[in-house]
Amino acid sequence: MELHLDLRHALGTTLRARLENALRDGIRTGLLAPGTRLPTSRALCAQLGVSRGVVVDAYAQLTAEGYLSARQGAGTTVATKGGWRPPAPVRAAVQPAVRHDLSPFVPALAAFPRGAWRAALNRALRTAPDDRLGLPDSTGMPELRQALAGYLARSRGVRTAPDQIVVCNGLRQGLGLLWSALSADGTQRIAVEDPGWGGMAQTAVDAGLDVVPVPVDRHGLVVEQLAALDDVGAVAVAPAHQYPTGAVMSPARRAALVAWAHDHDALIVEDDYDAEYRYDREPIGAIQGLAPQHIAYGGSASKSLAPGLRLAWLVVPPQYVASMTALQRRRGGMPAALEQLALADLIERGELDRHLRRQRRRYRRQRDALLLALSEHLPSVEVEGEAAGLFVVLRLPAEVSEPQVLEYARAVGLALDGVGAAEPAIVVGYANLAEAAIGSAVDALAASVRAAATPD
Amino acid sequence: MELHLDLRHALGTTLRARLENALRDGIRTGLLAPGTRLPTSRALCAQLGVSRGVVVDAYAQLTAEGYLSARQGAGTTVATKGGWRPPAPVRAAVQPAVRHDLSPFVPALAAFPRGAWRAALNRALRTAPDDRLGLPDSTGMPELRQALAGYLARSRGVRTAPDQIVVCNGLRQGLGLLWSALSADGTQRIAVEDPGWGGMAQTAVDAGLDVVPVPVDRHGLVVEQLAALDDVGAVAVAPAHQYPTGAVMSPARRAALVAWAHDHDALIVEDDYDAEYRYDREPIGAIQGLAPQHIAYGGSASKSLAPGLRLAWLVVPPQYVASMTALQRRRGGMPAALEQLALADLIERGELDRHLRRQRRRYRRQRDALLLALSEHLPSVEVEGEAAGLFVVLRLPAEVSEPQVLEYARAVGLALDGVGAAEPAIVVGYANLAEAAIGSAVDALAASVRAAATPD
Numbered sequence: 001m002e003l004h005l006d007l008r009h010a011l012g013t014t015l016r017a018r019l020e021n022a023l024r025d026g027i028r029t030g031l032l033a034p035g036t037r038l039p040t041s042r043a044l045c046a047q048l049g050v051s052r053g054v055v056v057d058a059y060a061q062l063t064a065e066g067y068l069s070a071r072q073g074a075g076t077t078v079a080t081k082g083g084w085r086p087p088a089p090v091r092a093a094v095q096p097a098v099r100h101d102l103s104p105f106v107p108a109l110a111a112f113p114r115g116a117w118r119a120a121l122n123r124a125l126r127t128a129p130d131d132r133l134g135l136p137d138s139t140g141m142p143e144l145r146q147a148l149a150g151y152l153a154r155s156r157g158v159r160t161a162p163d164q165i166v167v168c169n170g171l172r173q174g175l176g177l178l179w180s181a182l183s184a185d186g187t188q189r190i191a192v193e194d195p196g197w198g199g200m201a202q203t204a205v206d207a208g209l210d211v212v213p214v215p216v217d218r219h220g221l222v223v224e225q226l227a228a229l230d231d232v233g234a235v236a237v238a239p240a241h242q243y244p245t246g247a248v249m250s251p252a253r254r255a256a257l258v259a260w261a262h263d264h265d266a267l268i269v270e271d272d273y274d275a276e277y278r279y280d281r282e283p284i285g286a287i288q289g290l291a292p293q294h295i296a297y298g299g300s301a302s303k304s305l306a307p308g309l310r311l312a313w314l315v316v317p318p319q320y321v322a323s324m325t326a327l328q329r330r331r332g333g334m335p336a337a338l339e340q341l342a343l344a345d346l347i348e349r350g351e352l353d354r355h356l357r358r359q360r361r362r363y364r365r366q367r368d369a370l371l372l373a374l375s376e377h378l379p380s381v382e383v384e385g386e387a388a389g390l391f392v393v394l395r396l397p398a399e400v401s402e403p404q405v406l407e408y409a410r411a412v413g414l415a416l417d418g419v420g421a422a423e424p425a426i427v428v429g430y431a432n433l434a435e436a437a438i439g440s441a442v443d444a445l446a447a448s449v450r451a452a453a454t455p456d
Numbered sequence: 457m458e459l460h461l462d463l464r465h466a467l468g469t470t471l472r473a474r475l476e477n478a479l480r481d482g483i484r485t486g487l488l489a490p491g492t493r494l495p496t497s498r499a500l501c502a503q504l505g506v507s508r509g510v511v512v513d514a515y516a517q518l519t520a521e522g523y524l525s526a527r528q529g530a531g532t533t534v535a536t537k538g539g540w541r542p543p544a545p546v547r548a549a550v551q552p553a554v555r556h557d558l559s560p561f562v563p564a565l566a567a568f569p570r571g572a573w574r575a576a577l578n579r580a581l582r583t584a585p586d587d588r589l590g591l592p593d594s595t596g597m598p599e600l601r602q603a604l605a606g607y608l609a610r611s612r613g614v615r616t617a618p619d620q621i622v623v624c625n626g627l628r629q630g631l632g633l634l635w636s637a638l639s640a641d642g643t644q645r646i647a648v649e650d651p652g653w654g655g656m657a658q659t660a661v662d663a664g665l666d667v668v669p670v671p672v673d674r675h676g677l678v679v680e681q682l683a684a685l686d687d688v689g690a691v692a693v694a695p696a697h698q699y700p701t702g703a704v705m706s707p708a709r710r711a712a713l714v715a716w717a718h719d720h721d722a723l724i725v726e727d728d729y730d731a732e733y734r735y736d737r738e739p740i741g742a743i744q745g746l747a748p749q750h751i752a753y754g755g756s757a758s759k760s761l762a763p764g765l766r767l768a769w770l771v772v773p774p775q776y777v778a779s780m781t782a783l784q785r786r787r788g789g790m791p792a793a794l795e796q797l798a799l800a801d802l803i804e805r806g807e808l809d810r811h812l813r814r815q816r817r818r819y820r821r822q823r824d825a826l827l828l829a830l831s832e833h834l835p836s837v838e839v840e841g842e843a844a845g846l847f848v849v850l851r852l853p854a855e856v857s858e859p860q861v862l863e864y865a866r867a868v869g870l871a872l873d874g875v876g877a878a879e880p881a882i883v884v885g886y887a888n889l890a891e892a893a894i895g896s897a898v899d900a901l902a903a904s905v906r907a908a909a910t911p912d
Contacts (some may be wrong), residue, residue, distance in 0.1 A: 125570050125573065335791075336795050
């Protein structure tokens with residue numbers, strides 16, 4: 001047989017490598033089907049005008065790699081069984097059919113400031129010294145920690161120095177470091193909000209800690225119930241805007257929580273995850289500012305910019321920095337260098353503040369539109385949650401099954417979470433949704449609630 | 457005092473080495489704080505069930521290294537002044553005064569293709585749909601897995617489909633997932649190369665696995681010794697270019713290793729970390745191509761592009777994918793979305809291949825220059841290691857102390873590693889070094905070797 005092989009376009013610095021790559025490519029793309037018999041080495045070397053040894057070596061290499069099979073008498077053929085199969089096509093385009101994203105964890109991805117981010121990345125690429133492309137500092141790149149220290153002080157009242165900030169690859173990744181540091185320090189039990197964000201408890205359990213749930217009411221975590229527990233070394237709270245209740249922790253509770261931490265020499269883990277968004281007044285500062293020595297403060301760029309950036313930070317009391325960063329180095333969890341430099345640049349130039357001002361206006365409009373649509377389509381359902389963050393809570397009538405609403409809603413293309421507490425309620429995120437789509441999303445949601453309320 | 461030391465999980469081939477490593481780790485991670493008083497050697501040898509000489513020797517070694525301090529009457533304590541200190545607060549601009557980077561793990565950062573990377577990032581930012589800015593797929597973004605499947609097949613003979621590739625935030629991060637998946641699957645003991653890259657054993661120990669060292673000679677891992685071990689569920693090797701010996705695994709050893717994996721239904725973890733660089737011939741294909749169902753293949757962009765990108769990948773047998781990616785989601789370890797898209801673009805456009813061709817020429821020149829300089833400045837020292845990768849090994853005369861060479865070399869501004877085996881040898885990386893600086897670096901290195909050879 002004649003084999004059509006284009007060695008000029010094949011990759012490789014030597015004839016043999018080019019021949020091997022041409023054959024591999026032919027087999028991979030299916031041009032050379034399994035079972036195809038190849039020319040003898042004598043025939044192929046004549047055809048290609050290369051020495052015979054080149055062909056013999058190439059056949060031997062590909063046989064060793066499993067692409068070809070060589071049998072006495074049968075010559076060399078493209079391997080069939082147990083050998084190479086073409087990669088299955090990736091179905092990149094096929095997503096679960098989400099028509100409306102009502103997730104409370106995703107900001108408006110369409111509003112990501114691509115231009116400003118590109119400019120920041122390009123500046124970082126243009127100006128960063130070569131050593132900035134090496135393995136990033138396991139505490140975080142100094143430029144970013146410096147920028148964050150200023151930004152967090154200014155916007156959230158966080159009191160810190162750059163060397164108490166540990167930059168991590170999203171908040172979960174950083175919590176894994178913090179919980180392990182606490183565990184190494186002798187902590188065995190921590191408390192979390194109930195209901196609350198699942199990632200908090202999961203990361204703690206994965207670090208070997210016992211997790212105790214403490215109830216949340218409309219003033220936030222019930223500190224009295226926390227105080228009644230023994231041997232709790234830390235408690236995780238989201239005081240600025242609790243997920244999934246939407247509660248903002250009251251001043252009295254904040255004070256009581258700080259007093260508890262003092263009295264028990266315990267740590268408060270403050271999850272400030274969407275605190276940039278408050279629509280009716282200035283946001284309340286972070287609890288961290290009240291008692292920096294007792295608080296590990298966590299924030300991220302996931303809600304203010306995009307989760308795909310994989311940038312978050314923990315501001316921790318000094319005694320935890322060394323063990324967290326040693327662990328970060330062992331785990332290789334440091335986020336990408338250029339992304340760290342780009343965020344530092346975005347903050348220093350005031351672009352993040354500008355973006356957040358635009359986003360607050362956008363989300364306030366979307367929240368208002370959502371409340372209006374809900375009052376029209378679901379007038380009987382109570383809406384809870386402060387004018388903050390990226391979601392509201394719908395309190396369902398007692399006879400409606402929360403799982404059933406979620407099932408119906410997902411079937412009609414809504415991405416949605418339930419509260420999962422005793423009384424049925426669902427969480428409706430309004431950030432990653434075009435304003436024009438809000439009416440249609442709420443219409444579909446109302447139909448799901450009505451369907452779930454109707455006996456089969 | 458009672459000292460909690462887990463010698464089973466400590467690295468080292470001898471009891472003394474394991475004890476030393478357990479103590480060093482404890483001090484480095486801060487579990488043993490500066491000033492902590494250690495048990496007397498008599499008490500500790502009784503507690504651990506080892507001979508007293510082992511403890512005395514280990515204390516002496518760590519005292520010499522500055523981790524411990526021993527004073528008459530005060531016993532042995534963790535050093536405070538002048539010895540080991542927890543990582544100092546970060547002073548942004550102040551770096552350790554490295555004049556010449558002889559690290560074997562860092563490619564030429566000055567040669568990072570900033571223009572091509574900027575173009576790739578900008579294309580990703582311009583063309584990625586909004587949902588690509590959300591939380592990345594925990595397996596890796598489909599675009600990158602698709603590009604990697606083709607690239608690895610073409611350049612390394614890796615046989616895989618995109619859905620068997622797990623993209624991770626550097627190889628350590630991915631190994632953490634793999635070891636945890638193996639552990640969840642019932643594996644308790646794995647084998648690593650001795651000497652070998654510390655990250656391999658560390659990540660396994662951190663995942664709760666027992667680690668057994670297996671010797672390496674100039675043909676790579678001694679498979680006979682591996683075969684003599686019981687209950688080893690996996691073995692990690694770097695067959696393309698072993699760190700720190702520079703050995704390339706022989707075909708016979710490769711075949712024996714694959715046969716061992718078949719016979720024991722065990723997994724080979726193939727660390728292909730700098731396999732793109734071979735200067736005297738075409739690189740040998742990955743072992744993965746011989747037995748894809750028994751091999752977890754790891755590679756990264758850290759040596760081909762830059763460690764700061766935080767992009768690596770593991771190609772694993774299908775049964776490990778689900779547990780690794782579930783864990784990746786729980787840990788939030790997915791690397792940045794735009795960086796993933798940019799690497800996919802760089803590969804698909806052939807820019808990575810072009811960059812690697814340029815780098816091979818560069819590193820071959822630098823290696824030649826290094827060998828020449830060594831033959832002039834250190835004619836008596838034997839140089840080992842194949843014409844591959846990013847380093848050579850200098851076999852020191854038996855009377856020269858390896859730690860002392862390293863100490864002197866660091867004092868004069870060389871960033872350098874030792875082999876840490878029985879016979880003194882050091883590893884000299886030549887990638888992240890200007891060609892013009894090689895003479896001066898070798899001159900400084902030669903002075904350090906001579907100083908260490910001279911009796912005080």
